[in-house]
Amino acid sequence: MSLLKRFFSALSPDPKEVEAETRKWWVTCKTCGHSKNLWEVGGVRYKATGTKASRGFCSKCGQKRWLKIHKRDEV
Numbered sequence: 183m184s185l186l187k188r189f190f191s192a193l194s195p196d197p198k199e200v201e202a203e204t205r206k207w208w209v210t211c212k213t214c215g216h217s218k219n220l221w222e223v224g225g226v227r228y229k230a231t232g233t234k235a236s237r238g239f240c241s242k243c244g245q246k247r248w249l250k251i252h253k254r255d256e257v
């Protein structure tokens with residue numbers, strides 16, 4: 183294996199590890215309180231910290247709303 187391939191393979195994370203980490207994160211509508219798992223809605227958070235606010239579509243409200251992206255224990 184070339185030096186360049188070894189370098190980049192060391193940087194790429196294991197997909198199972200990324201999925202396991204992302205499944206700890208939830209998306210909650212700030213208007214109605216509806217929550218969904220981030221992995222199931224197609225998002226990825228890997229080696230992230232803190233809470234994030236993002237504008238997105240709430241599947242329950244049917245409108246664009248402010249969404250809170252947080253770890254489940256931070257509800």
